[in-house]
Structures are given as C-alpha cells and as structure tokens.
Amino acid sequence: MYAVETQNLTKRYGKTQALKGLDFKVDLKEIMVLLGPNGSGKTTLLHILATILKASEGTAKVMDYDVAKQPTKVRQILGISFQEARGFWRHKPADILRFHAAVCGVPKSKRDSTIEEILKDLELWEARNKLFMHLSGGQAKRLEVSKLLIQRPQLAIFDEPSSQVDLRGKRKIWEKILKLREEGSTILIATNEVREAEYLADRVTILDQGKSIVCDVVKNLKDEITGGDIVELELEPGPNNTSFQEELKQIPGTVSLVAADENRCKAHVSIAEAWVPKMTNLCSERRARLISVRVTEPSLDDVFLHFTGKALEAPKNA
Amino acid sequence: MRNVIRLVWFDLKQELRPPVWIVMQWVTFTIQLAIYGALISQLVTGVSNYQQFYAIGFVVMMTFDMGSHTGRHFVEHAHEGRLPYLLSLPIPRSKLFLSIALQGGVELALMISVPLAIALTLIGNLSVISIAAAIATLFCLGFGVAGVMLGLSFIAFKSADLYTAITVGLSSIIIRFSTVLYPFIFLPPGYAAAAFFSPLTYGADLVRFFLGFDTSMLLNPTYSVAVLTALAVSTLGLGALLLQRLVEGVKSA
Numbered sequence: 377m378y379a380v381e382t383q384n385l386t387k388r389y390g391k392t393q394a395l396k397g398l399d400f401k402v403d404l405k406e407i408m409v410l411l412g413p414n415g416s417g418k419t420t421l422l423h424i425l426a427t428i429l430k431a432s433e434g435t436a437k438v439m440d441y442d443v444a445k446q447p448t449k450v451r452q453i454l455g456i457s458f459q460e461a462r463g464f465w466r467h468k469p470a471d472i473l474r475f476h477a478a479v480c481g482v483p484k485s486k487r488d489s490t491i492e493e494i495l496k497d498l499e500l501w502e503a504r505n506k507l508f509m510h511l512s513g514g515q516a517k518r519l520e521v522s523k524l525l526i527q528r529p530q531l532a533i534f535d536e537p538s539s540q541v542d543l544r545g546k547r548k549i550w551e552k553i554l555k556l557r558e559e560g561s562t563i564l565i566a567t568n569e570v571r572e573a574e575y576l577a578d579r580v581t582i583l584d585q586g587k588s589i590v591c592d593v594v595k596n597l598k599d600e601i602t603g604g605d606i607v608e609l610e611l612e613p614g615p616n617n618t619s620f621q622e623e624l625k626q627i628p629g630t631v632s633l634v635a636a637d638e639n640r641c642k643a644h645v646s647i648a649e650a651w652v653p654k655m656t657n658l659c660s661e662r663r664a665r666l667i668s669v670r671v672t673e674p675s676l677d678d679v680f681l682h683f684t685g686k687a688l689e690a691p692k693n694a
Numbered sequence: 695m696r697n698v699i700r701l702v703w704f705d706l707k708q709e710l711r712p713p714v715w716i717v718m719q720w721v722t723f724t725i726q727l728a729i730y731g732a733l734i735s736q737l738v739t740g741v742s743n744y745q746q747f748y749a750i751g752f753v754v755m756m757t758f759d760m761g762s763h764t765g766r767h768f769v770e771h772a773h774e775g776r777l778p779y780l781l782s783l784p785i786p787r788s789k790l791f792l793s794i795a796l797q798g799g800v801e802l803a804l805m806i807s808v809p810l811a812i813a814l815t816l817i818g819n820l821s822v823i824s825i826a827a828a829i830a831t832l833f834c835l836g837f838g839v840a841g842v843m844l845g846l847s848f849i850a851f852k853s854a855d856l857y858t859a860i861t862v863g864l865s866s867i868i869i870r871f872s873t874v875l876y877p878f879i880f881l882p883p884g885y886a887a888a889a890f891f892s893p894l895t896y897g898a899d900l901v902r903f904f905l906g907f908d909t910s911m912l913l914n915p916t917y918s919v920a921v922l923t924a925l926a927v928s929t930l931g932l933g934a935l936l937l938q939r940l941v942e943g944v945k946s947a
Contacts, residue, residue: 423778426781426782427781427782428778428781428782447787448784448785448786451782451783451784451785452784454782455782456782458775458778458779460775462774462775462776464708464776465708465774466707466708466711467704467707467708471704471707475700475704478697478700479697479700479701479783479784479785480783480784481784
C-alpha cells in the first residue's frame with residue numbers, strides 16, 4: 377500500500393492544464409518533497425489529494441482510499457497546512473487550534489497540553505490571544521503549520537511550510553516536521569525552496585508544467601548530473617573574460633559551463649581537484665585574475681536545471 | 695453532529711465579535727417603526743392599523759436580508775480562502791452544508807428576536823400557537839432565501855461582480871414586487887402578477903395570517919404554506935447538491 381498513489385491525474389481550469397496525466401507515488405512514512413516553480417501544479421495536486429479540488433481525469437488514492445469516491449475517509453486520515461493561512465480574521469490562535477484539534481478528533485484530555493507545547497515550540501505562545509488579523513505573516517504561517525503538528529494525521533500535507541518565516545523559524549518548523557515523521561506520519565511537502573527540500577526530503581519529485589519530470593532520493597538525483605562537482609568562479613572585470621570562459625570549456629574534465637555574466641560562471645566538472653589546477657594555470661597564461669573560487673556539490677537547484685533546462689531559484693547576485 | 699455544532703459555534707463567535715451589526719439592526723427597526731411606521735400609518739386609510747402591518751413587513755424584510763447574508767457569507771468564505779480549509783476538514787459535505795444552514799438559522803433567530811418581540815407586543819393578544827406558527831414561517835422563508843442565495847453563490851466562483859449585480863437586482867425586485875409593505879388586494883394587476891413570483895409575498899401573508907390580520911387582504915394560507923415549504927426544501931436541497939458535487943475551493947497552480 378502506498379500513502380499516495382495517482383494515475384494519469386489531470387486537472388484543467390478552462391483551457392489551462394495544471395496537471396497533465398501525473399503518475400505519482402509516496403511510500404508510507406517517508407518525506408516526499410514536490411519541488412517545482414510557481415505554477416508547476418504542486419498546490420493543485422495537494423488540493424486534489426485533500427479532496428478540495430476534483431480531478432478532471434485520472435485517479436488519486438490516499439492509503440488506498442479513492443479521493444473521489446471516499447472523500448470523507450480520506451479527510452479523516454489526512455491533514456493539510458495551506459500555503460497561506462487566511463479567513464480567521466477575528467479568531468485567536470488558541471481558539472483556532474482548539475477548534476481544529478476538536479474537529480480532527482484529538483482527545484480532549486490531550487488538547488490543551490498539546491496546543492500549549494506546540495505554541496511554545498513555534499514561539500506563538502505570547503501571541504495566543506491576539507486576533508488572527510493582528511499576527512505577522514510569519515506568525516500566521518507558523519500557526520497554519522501548528523494545526524497539523526497538533527492533529528498528527530497519517531498523511532500530513534504541507535504547502536510551502538516555511539515561506540514567509542525567518543531562518544530561525546524555518547529550522548524549528550523543519551525539526552517539527554521531522555519529528556512528526558518519526559512519530560509515524562507520512563509527509564508530503566510542496567516547496568520551491570531548495571534548502572527546505574534538501575533538509576527534509578527522503579525523496580524528491582520534480583514537477584514542471586504539471587508533469588513529474590523525475591522522482592528519486594536526493595543523492596541519486598545529484599548523481600544523475602554528469603560531473604560530480606561544481607566550481608563557481610568569479611573573475612576580476614577584464615576585456616577578455618568572455619573569451620576566457622570559452623577557453624575554460626576546453627579544459628579536460630569540463631562537463632558543462634554556464635556563464636552567469638561575463639565575470640562569473642559555474643562549471644560542472646568531473647573531479648574538482650584535477651580541474652582547478654588546470655584552470656588556475658590557464659588563468660595565469662591568459663592573465664585573467666580570479667576573485668573567488670568555490671567548489672560545491674550539485675544542489676537540487678542544479679538538479680532542477682539539469683532535468684528541466686531552467687533554474688528553480690533566481691541567481692543570488694542577479 | 696458534534697462537529698456541526700462546533701463549526702456553527704466557531705463561525706458564530708467570529709460573526710458576533712463584536713455583535714454590533716445585529717444590535718444596529720435592532721436599533722434601525724425600532725427607529726423605523728417608531729417614527730416612519732407611526733407617521734405613515736396616519737396616512738394609510740385602507741388598512742385598519744398600518745403600523746402593525748408595517749412592523750411585520752419589516753421583520754419579513756429582515757428575514758430576507760438574513761437569508762441573503764447566509765449566501766453571501768458562503769461566498770466570502772470562498773474569497774477569503776476559508777472555504778478550502780472547511781472543505782479539508784473531516785466533515786461530510788452534507789454536514790458542512792447543514793452547519794452553514796444552521797448558522798444562518800441561529801443568526802436569523804438572533805437578528806429578528808428583538809424586532810419580532812416588539813412587533814408581537816404591538817399587535818398584542820396573541821396565542822403561543824400563533825406566535826410559534828409565525829416564527830416557523832419566518833424560518834421557512836429564511837431557509838428558502840438562504841437556499842436561493844447559496845444556489846446563486848456558485849456564480850460568484852466565476853465572477854463576484856456578476857453575483858453582486860444579480861443578488862442586489864434580485865433583492866430590489868423581490869422586496870418591491872411583494873406584499874411586504876402593501877396588501878395584495880391593493881396592488882395594481884401588473885404588480886400583483888409580479889408579486890406572485892416573490893417568496894416574500896407568501897412569507898409576509900402567512901405570518902400575518904397566523905397573527906390574526908384581516909384575511910380578506912391576504913393570500914390563501916394553504917397556498918402560502920405549500921409555496922414556502924417547496925421553496926425551502928428545493929433550494930436547500932439544490933444548495934446541498936451543489937456543495938456535494940460541484941464546489942471546489944480556490945483555483946490553485
């Protein structure tokens with residue numbers, strides 16, 4: 377049995393096709409991350425699984441329950457944390473969580489203590505009696521995530537769980553999600569944040585334009601990229617940098633080279649230890665001056681670039 | 695059923711925090727009845743006590759407004775992003791619909807409680823049965839109107855502007871072409887024909903019938919009971935069916 381299984385799942389909004397015959401599986405008790413840019417169909421998929429949207433074609437099952445035929449059963453074992461927490465303007469966080477816990481069947485004896493624990497862990501305790509409309513974006517997002525941490529469903533779906541949250545808050549949310557999995561939940565996360573995916577994923581499915589491009593464990597996805605290392609170079613501005621970058625492509629061991637601009641480039645190389653000395657020799661021959669050299673492993677952004685031909689995240693210095 | 699009650703209570707707390715809008719409705723009713731109702735009744739000669747007639751008409755209009763509000767509220771849920779959350783809860787759609795209808799019922803009861811008490815006091819000399827029958831009629835009308843508005847609310851998923859235009863237009867017509875403010879027998883033939891299509895005609899006349907108004911001015915009560923029951927059952931049934939089969943949260947990508 378799979379926690380989630382879809383076959384030929386298709387969703388159309390008028391002429392727009394958000395999902396195009398998606399075949400997708402999530403194993404029990406794993407953390408599956410859906411990685412894709414905005415508009416790739418991630419949220420649509422999550423909403424179909426949560427029985428909020430109806431598929432145009434195909435089937436989707438959660439723990440063997442068909443989402444179209446047994447929606448109430450599905451909702452009893454699944455919980456979803458939405459991309460944006462909205463619509464509770466005049467309620468207080470503590471009230472929202474109490475209501476959610478009660479409706480989702482959290483035993484009365486455990487409700488208050490669990491809510492207190494989660495609110496404190498996610499630094500919302502001080503804000504528990506504020507009206508929702510007075511919470512900051514980050515607080516509202518943490519509150520949204522809290523609902524699932526209290527509910528502890530068999531399948532927990534998080535749509536961009538740490539967007540709008542500061543780095544410290546992100547870490548806390550990620551730790552809580554990992555703990556939720558340890559306690560036995562299957563986790564499905566949609567995100568376009570590479571760091572979040574790398575931190576949490578057992579497996580990653582790359583979605584692009586409503587299709588699953590590839591699905592595997594993070595290490596295998598990175599190994600798929602020919603050229604195990606990435607070398608990022610920054611050159612001192614000079615008139616010949618563009619032609620120098622062309623020459624770098626000819627160095628043995630260079631798999632590919634992508635220029636960010638005339639002074640910066642990223643080279644996929646087979647072995648960085650062998651490639652970097654050749655590159656520095658070429659630098660001295662051509663009198664090109666290096667500002668920085670950084671050797672890294674491929675990130676999921678590189679994986680995304682490799683499989684889709686486009687970057688998931690905008691260049692940091694762009 | 696527990697979850698239905700939880701949902702109703704959770705929603706009501708938001709609606710009534712603070713309950714200014716309901717209190718304002720009571721104040722408006724009182725002022726309107728005390729000033730406009732009292733003065734206009736001096737001018738109207740065809741009805742023995744027009745202030746009482748007007749008081750009941752006003753309560754029926756408030757009932758209509760509350761029914762419309764329930765439909766609008768559902769649309770707001772969708773546009774504020776709350777509907778997807780409600781749809782994701784482990785509650786069957788039928789019970790979700792029941793909670794929306796019940797909440798509308800509770801809000802209706804709250805809103806008309808004071809105006810109806812004032813109107814009944816004004817009329818005086820009433821039996822418990824006639825009061826209960828009048829209240830039941832108002833609820834039947836409220837549920838019927840809520841059902842119509844919930845049915846129409848699905849238009850709002852395509853265009854909120856179109857929904858607003860239709861509901862505002864419909865409200866104006868339904869109230870004006872009805873017996874809410876003037877007895878059926880005084881309506882010109884063209885107006886009377888239109889009033890037959892307004893649910894408020896049947897609601898207002900049936901309430902007045904139960905409260906002992908002159909029956910020569912009113913429609914046949916059996917006919918009114920049949921129309922109101924059919925309206926409430928059919929529109930609420932339609933709303934439940936639409937929620938069960940058609941409703942989806944928000945368009946997502």
